[in-house]
Amino acid sequence: MLFGAHCSGGIKGALDRAIEIGADSVxxxxxxxxxxxxxxxxxxxxxxxxxxxAEAGIGAVLVHALYLCNLASPDAVVYAKSVATMQxxxxxxxxxxADGVVFHVGSHLGRGLEAGLERAVPALRGALERSSDxxxxxxxxxxxxxxxxxxxxxxxxxxxxxxxxxxxxxxxxDSCHLFVSGVDVGEPKAVRTVLAxxxxxxxxxxxxxxxxxxxxAPLGSNRDRHANVLEGKLGERIGAFLAHKAVQRLPALMExxxxxxxxxxxxxxxxxRDLHARWTKKRR
Numbered sequence: 001m002l003f004g005a006h007c008s009g010g011i012k013g014a015l016d017r018a019i020e021i022g023a024d025s026v027x028x029x030x031x032x033x034x035x036x037x038x039x040x041x042x043x044x045x046x047x048x049x050x051x052x053x054a055e056a057g058i059g060a061v062l063v064h065a066l067y068l069c070n071l072a073s074p075d076a077v078v079y080a081k082s083v084a085t086m087q088x089x090x091x092x093x094x095x096x097x098a099d100g101v102v103f104h105v106g107s108h109l110g111r112g113l114e115a116g117l118e119r120a121v122p123a124l125r126g127a128l129e130r131s132s133d134x135x136x137x138x139x140x141x142x143x144x145x146x147x148x149x150x151x152x153x154x155x156x157x158x159x160x161x162x163x164x165x166x167x168x169x170x171x172x173x174d175s176c177h178l179f180v181s182g183v184d185v186g187e188p189k190a191v192r193t194v195l196a197x198x199x200x201x202x203x204x205x206x207x208x209x210x211x212x213x214x215x216x217a218p219l220g221s222n223r224d225r226h227a228n229v230l231e232g233k234l235g236e237r238i239g240a241f242l243a244h245k246a247v248q249r250l251p252a253l254m255e256x257x258x259x260x261x262x263x264x265x266x267x268x269x270x271x272x273r274d275l276h277a278r279w280t281k282k283r284r
Contacts, residue, residue: 001242002059002251003272005264011045011096015052015061021266025060025251027102030092033067036081038088041095049096060251062100062138062172062209063093070106071123072116072149082106083123090130090137099251100138100208101131102172105159107147113158116149121162124169131168138170138208143177143224151181153194157201171202174211174255175241176227179234182220186237191244199246210252212272214238228256228264229271239279252276 004025007017014028031038053061066089069082086103093101108116131137139159142150150156156171163169175185184190198207214232217223229238242252254272258264
């Protein structure tokens with residue numbers, strides 16, 4: 001597996017942080033996560049990223065789209081900003097030769113899944129047109145109550161089908177989001193079941209990344225609260241999510257607060273590797 005983490009610093013600094021903590025893969029934001037404005041990235045910064053990745057041998061790079069984006073929003077202003085930001089994110093990800101753009105569809109805000117997809121599908125078609133053979137779009141399963149889209153494999157499959165199973169559309173599975181949506185990924189049987197459903201409805205070839213986050217909220221609570229690996233409701237059992245043979249070559253990235261609230265450090269990376277080793281040994 002390509003063990004890694006979401007690292008701060010954006011295109012200028014996230015890669016250096018990943019190297020510092022001993023990661024095999026990295027996820028980053030291409031803009032400030034707190035504002036809509038998308039920066040103009042200098043060509044020298046993009047080139048340095050590509051060169052530095054090659055030198056360090058970082059196996060996978062993911063760019064996470066802005067959390068403010070809601071591609072299903074009925075609000076014209078929010079929708080327009082979301083579409084423009086998504087397109088800019090894909091462009092930046094392609095420029096650094098990232099392996100994927102991870103995104104959440106958003107929320108239909110009570111109008112229903114069909115109404116939400118009427119907004120989201122055209123937006124995603126436009127983003128997919130800007131993707132490349134090496135930079136896919138990866139829809140992530142969501143947590144949260146109400147109108148959040150993508151909380152189940154069935155909803156993810158509906159999105160993939162609505163986009164005519166585009167050849168550059170993949171999936172990222174988040175352990176915390178599955179858990180708080182009622183799937184106990186601390187149980188090997190539940191992991192087998194969810195991956196079998198994904199294979200039947202979408203195809204395991206489209207599963208391109210894992211987010212390995214423990215949950216600070218209870219099973220089925222629909223509350224998206226990440227905890228450091230081994231420190232949440234899943235604890236040691238989160239190893240079941242890592243041990244299935246079908247996910248062994250994927251990037252496995254933590255989106256956790258780390259020991260000081262500034263993200264995972266080298267010790268957290270080692271915890272993840274040790275956890276994986278324990279559970280793959282059990283599988284054998």
